[in-house]
Amino acid sequence: MQTGTKISALAHGLLLGWAFLGGVFQSDPLPYEVQDVSVISAEEFALMTGQSRTPEVREAPAEPEPPAAVETPDVTAEPDPPPARSEPEVAPEPVPEPILEIPPEPVPPEPESAALVPETPRRPQRPSERIAPEPVAPPPPEARPDPVEREEVAPEAQNDSTREAQEATAPEEAATEIVTEAEESAELAPTRSPRPAARPARRPPAPEAPAAPSTEDAVAAALAEALGETRETAPTPTRPAAPSGPPLNAGEKEALRVAVSSCWNVGSLSSEALATTVVVAVSLSPDGKPQTETIRLMSSSGGGDGAAKQAFEAARRAIIRCGAKGFDLPVEKYDHWRDIEMTFNPERMRIK
Amino acid sequence: MKRFLLSVLLGWAIAAHAAMAQDGGPLRIEITEGVIEPMPFAVPDFVPDSPAAGEMAAQIARVIAADLSGTGLFREIPAQAHIGRVSDFSAPVKFADWKAINAQALITGAVSMSGNRVAVRFRVWDVFSGAELGNGLQFAGSADGWRRMAHKVADAVYSRITGEGGYFDSRVVFVSESGPKNDRKKRLAIMDYDGANVQYLTDSASIVLAPRFSPTGDRVLYTSFETGFPRIYVLDVGSVRRRVLETREGTMSFAPRFAPDGQTVVFSLEQGGNTDIYSMDIGSGNMTRLTSAPSIETAPSLSPDGRQIVFESDRSGTPQLYVMPVGGGSATRISFGQGRYGTPVWSPRGDLIAFTKQNKGRFHIGVMRTDGSEERLLTASFLDEGPTWAPNGRVIMFTRESKGAQGRSTLYSVDITGRNLRPVRTPGGASDPSWSPLQD
Numbered sequence: 001m002q003t004g005t006k007i008s009a010l011a012h013g014l015l016l017g018w019a020f021l022g023g024v025f026q027s028d029p030l031p032y033e034v035q036d037v038s039v040i041s042a043e044e045f046a047l048m049t050g051q052s053r054t055p056e057v058r059e060a061p062a063e064p065e066p067p068a069a070v071e072t073p074d075v076t077a078e079p080d081p082p083p084a085r086s087e088p089e090v091a092p093e094p095v096p097e098p099i100l101e102i103p104p105e106p107v108p109p110e111p112e113s114a115a116l117v118p119e120t121p122r123r124p125q126r127p128s129e130r131i132a133p134e135p136v137a138p139p140p141p142e143a144r145p146d147p148v149e150r151e152e153v154a155p156e157a158q159n160d161s162t163r164e165a166q167e168a169t170a171p172e173e174a175a176t177e178i179v180t181e182a183e184e185s186a187e188l189a190p191t192r193s194p195r196p197a198a199r200p201a202r203r204p205p206a207p208e209a210p211a212a213p214s215t216e217d218a219v220a221a222a223l224a225e226a227l228g229e230t231r232e233t234a235p236t237p238t239r240p241a242a243p244s245g246p247p248l249n250a251g252e253k254e255a256l257r258v259a260v261s262s263c264w265n266v267g268s269l270s271s272e273a274l275a276t277t278v279v280v281a282v283s284l285s286p287d288g289k290p291q292t293e294t295i296r297l298m299s300s301s302g303g304g305d306g307a308a309k310q311a312f313e314a315a316r317r318a319i320i321r322c323g324a325k326g327f328d329l330p331v332e333k334y335d336h337w338r339d340i341e342m343t344f345n346p347e348r349m350r351i352k
Numbered sequence: 353m354k355r356f357l358l359s360v361l362l363g364w365a366i367a368a369h370a371a372m373a374q375d376g377g378p379l380r381i382e383i384t385e386g387v388i389e390p391m392p393f394a395v396p397d398f399v400p401d402s403p404a405a406g407e408m409a410a411q412i413a414r415v416i417a418a419d420l421s422g423t424g425l426f427r428e429i430p431a432q433a434h435i436g437r438v439s440d441f442s443a444p445v446k447f448a449d450w451k452a453i454n455a456q457a458l459i460t461g462a463v464s465m466s467g468n469r470v471a472v473r474f475r476v477w478d479v480f481s482g483a484e485l486g487n488g489l490q491f492a493g494s495a496d497g498w499r500r501m502a503h504k505v506a507d508a509v510y511s512r513i514t515g516e517g518g519y520f521d522s523r524v525v526f527v528s529e530s531g532p533k534n535d536r537k538k539r540l541a542i543m544d545y546d547g548a549n550v551q552y553l554t555d556s557a558s559i560v561l562a563p564r565f566s567p568t569g570d571r572v573l574y575t576s577f578e579t580g581f582p583r584i585y586v587l588d589v590g591s592v593r594r595r596v597l598e599t600r601e602g603t604m605s606f607a608p609r610f611a612p613d614g615q616t617v618v619f620s621l622e623q624g625g626n627t628d629i630y631s632m633d634i635g636s637g638n639m640t641r642l643t644s645a646p647s648i649e650t651a652p653s654l655s656p657d658g659r660q661i662v663f664e665s666d667r668s669g670t671p672q673l674y675v676m677p678v679g680g681g682s683a684t685r686i687s688f689g690q691g692r693y694g695t696p697v698w699s700p701r702g703d704l705i706a707f708t709k710q711n712k713g714r715f716h717i718g719v720m721r722t723d724g725s726e727e728r729l730l731t732a733s734f735l736d737e738g739p740t741w742a743p744n745g746r747v748i749m750f751t752r753e754s755k756g757a758q759g760r761s762t763l764y765s766v767d768i769t770g771r772n773l774r775p776v777r778t779p780g781g782a783s784d785p786s787w788s789p790l791q792d
Contacts, residue, residue, distance in 0.1 A: 129424075129771075131388035174387070180770025182716050182729035248379065257381050264386030265456075268425040270516035271703075281378065292481060310515035313478060313485070317456060318386070320480040324451075339378035348384050 127184060132174035133261065139170030247336050248329070256327055260342060263322035266314060266349050273310040276303030277345045280315045286334050288326030290319050298341060315344045390427035391456050391513070393420060396438045397431070398461035398472070405470070408495070409463040412472060412502040416459060419506035419520040422546065423747070424772025426513075429455050441473060450479045457485075459509055468494050472501045476509050485512045499548060500791070507790070519742035520545060523788040524749065525563045525572050525589075528552065529761055529781035536781075540574060542589065545742075545787070547777035553592055562738075562784050566610045569788040573597075573608040573617060582606040584619055586634065598637060599630075607650050611678075612658040618642070620650040629663055631678075642680035653705075654678065655698045655722070662686070662696040662705055662722075673707060675722065686724030695738055698722075700789075701745035704768065708737045708750075717750050719768055730770040734759075740787045749776065751783040 130136075142152070144167050152168035248256075266274060283294035295316050300308035319342070329337050395417045398409040420426040436449025441462035450458050461474035471492040476485040489508055491501045500521055507518030528541040528550075537556035540563055543549055553572070554560055561582070563574040572587045582604045587594040599605045599621055608619040611631070618631045627648045632639045643649040647667035654661050662675050668685065671692045676683035687693040691711025698705055702722070709716040709729065715736040720727040735753040742749070742765075749765045752775075761783040763776040776782075 127771075129389060133385040133387075172389070174389075178388070178769050178771055180728070180730050181766075181773055182718075182732040182770070184732075253379075253381055257383060260381075260383050261385045262387065264383055265389055265391060266386045267388035268391045268514050270514050271701075273515045295481075306515055310513075313481075315383075317478065317480050318383075321456075324480075337379050341378045341380045343380070343382040344386075345382055345384050346386065349386055349388065 126173075126175055127179040127181075128173050128175035130172050130174040131176065131178060131267070133176065134174070135176050136171045136174040138173040140168060143168040143170035246333065248333055252330060252333075256329060256337075256340075259322050259327055260318055264314065264318035264344065266346050269310055269314055269346070270307065272303045272307040273314070274346050274350050276307045276311040277301050277343065277347075278308055278311045278315055279341055279343045280312060280319065281339065281341050282319055283339050284323070284327065284329070284337060286331060288323065288329050290323040290327075292320060295319060311344065311346070315342065318344075390421075390425055392427050392429050392454050393457040393459065394429045394434060394450060394453070394455040395420075395459045396434060396436075398463045398474070399438060399441045401462065401464040405463045405465040408465070408470065408498055409461075412463060412498060412505070413459075413461070415499055415502035416506045416509065418546065419503060419518075420509065422772075422774070423510065424767055425510075426457075429453055441475075445477055447477075447479050447482050450477075455479050457509075457513060459505075461505065465495070468496075470495050470498055470501065472498075472505060474505050474508075476512050499544065503544070516746065517744040517790070519744045519747060519787075519790065521791050522743050523565075523569065523791070524740075524763075524776075524785050525553070525565055525788070526763060526778070526785040527560060527563065527783045528778070529783060530556070533757055533759060540572070540587070541778075541782075542572075543778070550779055553587060553589070562607060562786075564609050564786045565788045567612055567614045567789060569791060571610075571614075572786075573610060575606045575608065584608045584617070597632060597634070599632075599639065605630075607652070609653055611654050612656055618652040618654060618661060620652070629661070629680075640680070642676070643683070644680075651695050653696055653698045656700055656702045660698075660722075662698055664694045664696060673705070673724070686720070686722070687727075688724060689727055697739050697741060699741050699745040700743060704745070706739035706741060706748050708739065717748060717766065719748070728770065730766050730768070731764070731773060736764075738784050740785050742787055743790045749785045749787055751785065753783070 153166050278300045279298040281294070281296050281298050283291045285291055297308065297312045300311065303311070395413045397413045400406040400409040417428045421428045433453050434449075435452055436446050438445070438460050441460060445458065445460065447458075456479055458477040458479050459474060460477070461472060464471045464473075469492065471490055473488060473490045475488045477483070478485055486508075489505075491504050493501055503520035506520045510516075510518035510520070522545045523542055524545055525540060525542045527538050529536050529538055531537045538559050538561075539556040540553040540560050542551050542553060554576075558576055558578040560577075561575040563572050565572055570589055572589060574585055574587065575582045576585055584597040584599070584605050585594045586597060597605070597608070597617065597619075600623065602623075604622040605619050606622075608617050610617060615634055616631055617634055618629060620627050621630050626646060627650055628641060628643045628645065629649045629652045630639050630641050642652075642661070643663075643665075645665070645667055647665055648671075649663055649665045649667075651664040652661050653663070659678055660675055661678055662673060663683075664671050665674050665683070666672070667674075671694050672685055673687040673693045673696045674683040674685050686705075687707070689709070689711075691709050693707050693709050695708045696705050697707070699719075704719045705722055706717065706719050709718050714732050715734065716729040717731045717736045717739050718727060718729040730748070731750070731752075733752055734755045735751075737751055737753075739748045739750045741747075745768075747765050747767055749763055751761055752764045753759050753761045761781045763778055763782045763785050764773060765776055766773045776785075
């Protein structure tokens with residue numbers, strides 16, 4: 001090694017040593033505050049924090065000292081004057097609960113109307129006495145409750161119209177779930193400015209005018225229908241003798257299920273009956289009407305005998321009520337729906 | 353390819369077998385959706401056996417109809433809509449007349465009168481099936497007790513249709529209030545559950561609070577400020593005699609409630625600025641301390657089996673609900689929602705706990721499972737508090753106070769589903785209701 005190289009190496013070594021040991025690459029420490037602390041015990045800490053922690057409750061609390069002298073209850077103390085038993089005071093009429101009044105149905109939003117308040121993503125439901133799978137708006141005041149909605153046709157318009165006179169009917173108002181007072185919206189005012197509705201289009205006249213039935217026939221038919229009677233003088237031509245055919249398709253089964261559902265009222269059932277599933281068998285006549293005497297309880301689960309009895313009675317009412325006019329079933333498939341087993345499972349109704 | 357054809361054939365065979373099996377048996381459908389609506393019913397005037405019983409027969413039918421309609425589970429079809437008439441209690445019912453007006457249940461009855469004795473007979477019918485629900489039943493008593501007999505008939509009808517006990521033949525003890533808010537006079541009063549037959553148990557000389565019925569309905573616990581300090585009294589409803597529950601000198605005792613055995617009372621006792629829960633044997637006067645915490649523990653209520661106590665405590669910083677064994681010991685917090693919880697009351701069925709909740713400036717009456725799950729708020733107003741359960745655990749009565757200097761306290765009832773919120777008629781203001789068990 002040459003002398004120059006040795007000198008260079010020595011000089012570099014010295015330089016590097018000075019740089020590391022002399023603090024060239026070290027920075028000043030960050031400033032920090034210094035605070036005095038003292039150590040305390042857990043008991044002292046619990047006392048300082050007071051009620052912020054749940055104190056332990058003694059498993060066996062100490063027996064409190066009995067009163068110094070247990071006095072005999074003062075039975076001779078003067079009793080209050082006995083209540084007046086002659087006539088109760090006449091209570092005033094209770095103030096009606098204002099919140100129970102059905103608020104006016106908010107005007108449905110029209111495309112051309114101006115939004116005054118931005119709508120919330122999920123509007124609260126209306127409170128309703130009736131809870132059903134599908135919500136139904138309040139019916140017009142003059143409408144008679146009926147599963148089928150029909151508009152009124154006045155008798156005086158009968159001469160000019162081809163339609164029979166009929167009452168206005170509408171389904172009963174319903175909501176899909178129970179709305180409590182605590183869940184009701186505080187703002188019940190409509191959020192949009194209502195606009196006058198457009199004039200409804202006039203219906204085109206029918207091509208042929210069917211013969212209008214006489215008033216006597218209409219009254220007799222309505223009475224017979226209301227009383228659940230079958231008019232022997234007018235046999236139903238669309239219900240021939242029962243041939244067999246292919247099984248019911250999914251749509252036909254669904255229609256039957258929906259028909260029974262609309263009459264299955266579980267509102268008056270006990271909690272235990274609402275936890276009871278019953279299987280009910282019924283035989284139908286060819287016109288789709290249930291034969292009442294054939295309705296029987298096949299099995300039940302989830303509740304005792306009493307609950308099963310209540311659940312069965314509710315199911316029986318549903319079958320009889322909604323089958324009073326005959327279920328809408330294809331007569332050519334009568335062999336397939338002559339005997340039906342319906343399982344009434346109220347599990348989803350419990351959480352309404 | 354051969355394997356594919358084999359699987360297709362196998363699938364076809366299974367489908368065909370299933371179809372054939374369906375052909376052989378009845379059609380099966382499952383109903384999972386129904387409706388919840390009041391059941392229409394009809395109560396034609398009961399048939400009197402003499403002209404003298406005519407007015408009472410009509411009144412009994414009206415009370416039964418009011419009881420059932422008041423539950424919200426039933427809807428009366430008014431007499432004006434009736435097609436059929438019941439003039440003979442023993443004659444067959446013409447169900448077609450009642451089907452035509454869509455009455456699903458029919459209650460028929462008769463009233464006979466002999467001197468001061470009255471007998472009420474009745475039957476309940478399922479109109480659409482034409483079957484009688486249960487058997488005919490008769491209640492007899494003095495003419496003065498005709499309302500009770502009507503309530504008993506309504507209880508039987510309710511029970512036969514719903515499958516659970518009724519609550520009509522019961523009473524409510526409450527604090528009757530009069531005068532403005534800054535000078536309100538309070539006294540204990542008792543009435544039928546529907547507001548009839550109001551009687552006063554104390555005068556208005558001192559403030560009284562929180563009356564609570566005993567499990568047998570013959571005694572009432574309440575807190576009185578007669579001596580300037582709150583003290584607990586036991587009052588015999590029949591004789592209107594009372595006695596004080598002696599606790600400790602210089603302490604304040606309040607929020608009493610009977611245990612299911614009727615012999616033990618749980619209450620709060622304030623001593624030296626700390627409030628804890630104690631129990632006392634009424635007969636011996638022996639007291640047992642159940643909680644020992646620096647926080648405020650109050651409003652104890654026992655479960656119907658007498659094994660647990662739900663109470664209110666602010667040990668976590670805000671008032672919340674806790675459950676502990678009846679003898680004291682480790683307590684479990686069950687309320688975790690926003691706001692403050694208080695005045696918990698265990699349902700007579702044992703499945704729910706009713707409570708008062710204050711949140712965001714509003715008061716609510718709510719219910720939750722005994723483990724704190726499934727909390728459900730039933731009401732919302734300026735001030736709702738003090739829930740009490742009907743004997744069947746289906747209805748809750750509580751106090752609602754309106755806003756302002758002229759604000760007035762009123763009793764309300766609500767179904768545990770949150771439906772059928774309605775005021776209870778009382779003479780003047782009323783607060784702190786306590787529902788009795790069914791009367792014998």
